[in-house]
Amino acid sequence: MRWNQSYKVLIVFTVLIVLVACSNNKDESASNDEESGNQIEIMTRLHTPEVPEPNIEERIEEKTDVELDISWVPDNNYDDRLNTAFSTGTLPDVVYLGFNQFNQFKDAVRDDQFWEIGPYMDEYENLSKLKEDVLDNALVDGKLYSLYQGRPLSRQGLIYRKDWADNLGLDAPTTTDEFYEMAKAFTEEDPDGNGEDDTIGLTDRDDLIYGAFKTVSSWFGTPNYWGKQDGELLPEFMFPEYIETMDFFRDMHENGYINQDFPVTSKSDQQNMFKNGSAGLYVGSMGDVGSIYNDAKEINPDATYDVHNRVKGPNGEYGIWAIPGFGSLQLFPKSSVETEEELRKILEFFDKLMKPENANLLNWGVEGEHYTVEDDGAVPDENTQKFEREVKPYQSLPIGEPETNGRYEINDPYEPKRKSEELNKDNENFLITDPSITLESESAIEIGDRLQEGINDATYNYILGEIDKEEFEQAVETWRQNGGEDIIAEYNKSYENSKE
Amino acid sequence: MNANSNLERQGKPALTKTEKRIALKKSIKKNKWIYLMILPGILYFFIYKYVPMFGLIISFQDYKPYEGIMGSEWVGLEHFKRLFSDPDFWMIFKNTLILFALQIIIFFPIPIILSLMLNEVRQMYFKRSVQTLIYIPHFMSWVIIVSISYVLLTMDNGIVNGTLEAMGKQEVNFLLNPDWFRPMYVLQVIWREAGWGTIIFLAAISAVDVQLYEAARMDGANRFRQMWHITLPAIKGVIIILLILKIGDVLELGFEHVYLLLNASNREVAEIFDTYVYTAGLKQGQFSYSTAVGFFKGLVGLVLVIGANWLAKKAGEEGVY
Numbered sequence: 001m002r003w004n005q006s007y008k009v010l011i012v013f014t015v016l017i018v019l020v021a022c023s024n025n026k027d028e029s030a031s032n033d034e035e036s037g038n039q040i041e042i043m044t045r046l047h048t049p050e051v052p053e054p055n056i057e058e059r060i061e062e063k064t065d066v067e068l069d070i071s072w073v074p075d076n077n078y079d080d081r082l083n084t085a086f087s088t089g090t091l092p093d094v095v096y097l098g099f100n101q102f103n104q105f106k107d108a109v110r111d112d113q114f115w116e117i118g119p120y121m122d123e124y125e126n127l128s129k130l131k132e133d134v135l136d137n138a139l140v141d142g143k144l145y146s147l148y149q150g151r152p153l154s155r156q157g158l159i160y161r162k163d164w165a166d167n168l169g170l171d172a173p174t175t176t177d178e179f180y181e182m183a184k185a186f187t188e189e190d191p192d193g194n195g196e197d198d199t200i201g202l203t204d205r206d207d208l209i210y211g212a213f214k215t216v217s218s219w220f221g222t223p224n225y226w227g228k229q230d231g232e233l234l235p236e237f238m239f240p241e242y243i244e245t246m247d248f249f250r251d252m253h254e255n256g257y258i259n260q261d262f263p264v265t266s267k268s269d270q271q272n273m274f275k276n277g278s279a280g281l282y283v284g285s286m287g288d289v290g291s292i293y294n295d296a297k298e299i300n301p302d303a304t305y306d307v308h309n310r311v312k313g314p315n316g317e318y319g320i321w322a323i324p325g326f327g328s329l330q331l332f333p334k335s336s337v338e339t340e341e342e343l344r345k346i347l348e349f350f351d352k353l354m355k356p357e358n359a360n361l362l363n364w365g366v367e368g369e370h371y372t373v374e375d376d377g378a379v380p381d382e383n384t385q386k387f388e389r390e391v392k393p394y395q396s397l398p399i400g401e402p403e404t405n406g407r408y409e410i411n412d413p414y415e416p417k418r419k420s421e422e423l424n425k426d427n428e429n430f431l432i433t434d435p436s437i438t439l440e441s442e443s444a445i446e447i448g449d450r451l452q453e454g455i456n457d458a459t460y461n462y463i464l465g466e467i468d469k470e471e472f473e474q475a476v477e478t479w480r481q482n483g484g485e486d487i488i489a490e491y492n493k494s495y496e497n498s499k500e
Numbered sequence: 501m502n503a504n505s506n507l508e509r510q511g512k513p514a515l516t517k518t519e520k521r522i523a524l525k526k527s528i529k530k531n532k533w534i535y536l537m538i539l540p541g542i543l544y545f546f547i548y549k550y551v552p553m554f555g556l557i558i559s560f561q562d563y564k565p566y567e568g569i570m571g572s573e574w575v576g577l578e579h580f581k582r583l584f585s586d587p588d589f590w591m592i593f594k595n596t597l598i599l600f601a602l603q604i605i606i607f608f609p610i611p612i613i614l615s616l617m618l619n620e621v622r623q624m625y626f627k628r629s630v631q632t633l634i635y636i637p638h639f640m641s642w643v644i645i646v647s648i649s650y651v652l653l654t655m656d657n658g659i660v661n662g663t664l665e666a667m668g669k670q671e672v673n674f675l676l677n678p679d680w681f682r683p684m685y686v687l688q689v690i691w692r693e694a695g696w697g698t699i700i701f702l703a704a705i706s707a708v709d710v711q712l713y714e715a716a717r718m719d720g721a722n723r724f725r726q727m728w729h730i731t732l733p734a735i736k737g738v739i740i741i742l743l744i745l746k747i748g749d750v751l752e753l754g755f756e757h758v759y760l761l762l763n764a765s766n767r768e769v770a771e772i773f774d775t776y777v778y779t780a781g782l783k784q785g786q787f788s789y790s791t792a793v794g795f796f797k798g799l800v801g802l803v804l805v806i807g808a809n810w811l812a813k814k815a816g817e818e819g820v821y
Contacts, residue, residue: 083785087565104785113566200656206763260655264675264763273656335566450780453767460764464676482587 041092118144126354148326150401157309164191203279212283286420356406365391377411441490579792611697634695
């Protein structure tokens with residue numbers, strides 16, 4: 001009798017397991033059914049610690065008449081998650097890709113895994129407003145597969161401690177030499193006047209691109225990833241300006257004008273040094289001044305900041321590196337968007353997102369609750385935490401830019417932040433663009449990252465004084481021999497083809 | 501064991517094959533509930549350990565996710581060739597083995613020594629609280645361990661370098677100097693895992709027959725002698741099995757840990773297979789190549805386990821199989 005009972009229990013248990021397994025399948029097929037209705041699955045980056053509260057999402061759903069299913073993936077894991085989703089065939093209806101990932105997916109794009117949307121664009125009033133020259137950067141073999149989210153072409157520049165500069169009687173640096181002098185003065189001349197030797201000039205981090213290095217290198221006139229020399233395209237690190245920039249950093253590092261451990265410093269530690277009054281210069285995205293000031297005023301109420309962009313190199317010219325004009329691209333995989341009808345429905349949704357009211361909703365939240373309008377600009381509510389919790393994550397969704405989707409530009413109550421917006425526009429007067437954006441190289445996709453790592457290591461080690469110029473050139477030679485030669489050849493060939 | 505079965509065999513006539521099969525069937529029938537209980541275990545291993553092994557196929561293909569395993573092109577040993585001809589291959593191989601050797605030689609004995617020491621502690625509350633305190637770090641993620649180390653060791657206002665400076669000594673660049681990578685790695689492993697590792701040894705020690713100690717005491721053995729002649733031999737089997745299992749994990753040096761410590765200046769000593777798979781393979785979406793590297797890593801592990809097991813058996817101990 002007792003055996004019998006446990007037998008039953010076991011059977012029930014087994015049946016339960018099987019049922020659970022099956023019901024999972026059922027869920028999936030059920031959601032597939034809904035999809036053909038008006039559900040859209042989106043996977044996108046999450047730049048805040050928590051997923052947002054859903055009230056904005058609900059409002060957007062109401063206005064566009066779709067049901068959104070957004071998976072928020074933390075920024076750090078996004079590449080991995082995307083690769084996993086791709087390899088297991090579980091991509092959502094809309095895939096948000098950064099530029100580097102887009103290169104990786106070009107193979108699949110050519111293999112007809114994504115919808116070509118070029119032919120549909122004219123049918124949609126708002127989508128057809130998207131900028132032609134930005135879309136051009138996202139073409140694959142001359143065909144358009146994606147929408148884009150616009151970004152200012154260059155937000156790079158300098159943020160510095162205005163109060164320190166005033167104490168020492170310094171103006172914003174207009175040349176790299178003045179920049180160097182400022183870093184030196186901030187380190188050696190006790191800019192905070194506390195009588196202690198506790199300050200440094202520049203705070204930098206473990207990132208050669210979005211940290212200080214690439215921006216300073218473009219002040220020196222280094223090309224943006226790839227540049228032309230004697231009619232041939234070559235990578236930036238083969239240009240003398242790159243070496244000059246390294247020398248510049250090496251000197252600063254040796255003299256202690258930059259944090260000694262910068263190759264292992266995280267972004268938050270880097271910013272902390274700037275906020276807590278250990279360092280006085282920050283090179284990177286000028287818009288960061290807003291969040292930096294917000295945190296700094298709590299611990300360091302006297303600190304004042306200012307932003308600056310025009311810095312001349314030894315060649316007497318301005319220069320700043322530019323991105324392709326988009327922050328992310330939106331692609332539509334055929335594996336999840338099965339019919340043309342579904343594709344049209346999604347395009348229609350994005351078309352609606354480009355209406356000013358919807359673009360504003362996703363960028364600034366609800367008027368009166370999250371922002372107010374002043375001088376035709378959005379003034380975010382003072383309650384930054386609420387804004388971060390309810391609105392900020394959604395900023396990764398809308399497409400286009402203020403000129404095309406009609407949303408408000410920011411009208412920040414904090415003056416330097418407003419100034420940074422103006423300087424972003426000013427940067428457009430002396431941009432250095434990346435000629436390799438629309439070019440193809442199979443080798444670059446396959447081994448480019450790995451090879452670049454060798455160059456990055458050598459760059460750091462040169463700055464740290466671990467290796468000399470000869471050894472750096474050896475690293476470049478290694479790069480050439482291990483496949484760099486192929487990358488150069490392929491880019492140049494692709495460049496020739498594109499001219500025809 | 502062997503002696504026992506020999507005895508049994510002498511008592512009974514040898515069984516024919518059919519008789520054996522019937523006997524087996526009978527015993528399965530008799531113990532069916534017990535056999536049923538191992539079913540979930542077998543299923544677990546089958547589903548999560550054996551089925552995924554078929555995925556190794558893609559290391560011989562130019563795998564494209566949208567074409568699937570059936571549709572992707574076969575490339576033979578192409579990916580293995582690429583791995584062996586990578587100029588960094590021997591550097592990575594060497595780094596992996598050195599970190600592994602450090603784990604075995606320096607880290608492995610520490611939990612044993614710790615548990616022997618804990619075993620000698622008289623005050624129960626002291627023993628228990630020490631035990632708890634030393635295994636708390638196991639529950640912290642590597643990110644936290646590495647971040648704490650960073651705060652302690654950085655040259656920009658770090659505590660350790662601050663103290664060195666105050667004592668008038670030269671500051672040491674722990675984070676960027678390649679010579680410091682291995683000591684730092686091993687110390688962090690000890691910090692995080694040593695306490696946790698004592699659990700099994702303490703359990704084994706507590707199973708030792710108390711009478712043996714009493715007898716030894718009668719013979720005038722002091723505490724150290726008791727430990728040397730009773731405790732250690734009693735847990736020798738456990739130590740060897742754990743050692744073999746540890747060797748099986750040989751190339752599991754902790755991707756997360758090493759990746760967090762890795763930087764431009766220490767790459768020549770810190771790059772291991774796991775980090776290589778990540779930067780050269782996964783990050784660029786090269787699934788086949790990553791699989792090939794992982795496959796190779798697994799093979800090395802297999803060879804080492806078989807070797808260690810063989811050695812253990814040679815030395816008259818029981819191996820894992």
